[in-house]
Amino acid sequence: xxxxxxxxxxxxxxxxxxxxxxxxxxxxxxxxxxxxxxxxxxxxxxxxxxxxxxxxxxxxxxxxxxxxxxxxxxxxxxxxxxxxxxxxxxxxxxxxxxxxxxxxxxxxxxxxxxxxxxxxxxxxxxx
Amino acid sequence: xxxxxxxxxxxxxxxxxxxxxxxxxxxxxxxxxxxxxxxxxxxxxxxxxxxxxxxxxxxxxxxxxxxxxxxxxxxxxxxxxxxxxxxxxxxxxxxxxxxxxxxxxxxxxxxxxxxxxxxxxxxxxxxxxxxxxxxxxxxxxxxxxxxxxxxxxxxxxxxxxxxxxxxxxxxxxx
Numbered sequence: 001x002x003x004x005x006x007x008x009x010x011x012x013x014x015x016x017x018x019x020x021x022x023x024x025x026x027x028x029x030x031x032x033x034x035x036x037x038x039x040x041x042x043x044x045x046x047x048x049x050x051x052x053x054x055x056x057x058x059x060x061x062x063x064x065x066x067x068x069x070x071x072x073x074x075x076x077x078x079x080x081x082x083x084x085x086x087x088x089x090x091x092x093x094x095x096x097x098x099x100x101x102x103x104x105x106x107x108x109x110x111x112x113x114x115x116x117x118x119x120x121x122x123x124x125x126x127x
Numbered sequence: 128x129x130x131x132x133x134x135x136x137x138x139x140x141x142x143x144x145x146x147x148x149x150x151x152x153x154x155x156x157x158x159x160x161x162x163x164x165x166x167x168x169x170x171x172x173x174x175x176x177x178x179x180x181x182x183x184x185x186x187x188x189x190x191x192x193x194x195x196x197x198x199x200x201x202x203x204x205x206x207x208x209x210x211x212x213x214x215x216x217x218x219x220x221x222x223x224x225x226x227x228x229x230x231x232x233x234x235x236x237x238x239x240x241x242x243x244x245x246x247x248x249x250x251x252x253x254x255x256x257x258x259x260x261x262x263x264x265x266x267x268x269x270x271x272x273x274x275x276x277x278x279x280x281x282x283x284x285x286x287x288x289x290x291x292x293x294x295x296x297x298x299x300x301x
Contacts, residue, residue, distance in 0.1 A: 055166065
């Protein structure tokens with residue numbers, strides 16, 4: 001196995017099964033951080049063609065209007081929304097020309113324990 | 128310095144730096160839920176004898192917006208989807224898929240009474256809805272959407288939920 005293949009193989013083994021291959025390719029072949037291969041810029045058609053397991057891994061950015069007003073949340077839910085918003089504000093924002101994140105940031109190894117679906121999915125095949 | 132080396136060096140701080148979580152800036156909650164809804168239909172089996180068209184009905188104020196309209200006319204399991212919005216329970220009997228919006232969840236018992244025994248997939252995104260008898264309930268966890276399923280509720284309506292899909296559910300009520 002040559003070096004890029006070995007890196008790809010190791011990364012694949014480390015990441016959840018639904019880590020997107022374009023992102024891996026981008027990382028290994030272009031030697032650049034992942035850009036739009038994550039959830040940021042999928043079209044609706046792409047979302048529809050995505051395996052269910054991957055949809056379940058995507059994150060959405062809570063719209064402030066949606067979060068507190070449109071969804072009529074209250075009590076504990078409102079507290080959760082507020083926490084989410086605060087966390088959101090702490091996160092680096094994607095701006096035109098920026099990478100919007102990178103491979104390790106998107107799926108940090110320590111968070112994989114929180115993704116049992118992905119790990120279980122490895123032995124089952126895609127749906 | 129070679130451009131590739133510069134690119135590599137530029138990528139290193141991101142690779143080795145502090146861990147962040149990347150968010151889908153452009154992905155609204157309900158856009159993702161629209162795609163999930165489409166998948167739930169894909170992985171549900173209706174009894175034979177259904178028409179060529181599946182009516183996907185949103186009961187209550189539509190939180191999906193234009194993305195749901197993009198499902199209109201799409202073919203899924205041999206049926207063409209038609210999207211409808213309604214505020215009346217009585218019209219839900221002609222739907223194959225009913226999404227019960229949060230503002231209408233207090234009316235859930237009446238909705239379920241109306242649909243009981245009919246081949247209708249009920250979907251919601253309200254806390255506890257699956258336990259109350261909705262077949263599939265979307266749950267938000269750390270800005271991700273997961274789901275719980277009520278197998279008995281689906282079965283009572285003559286529907287079969289795909290077992291592979293059920294393995295991805297956070298909770299299955301039987």
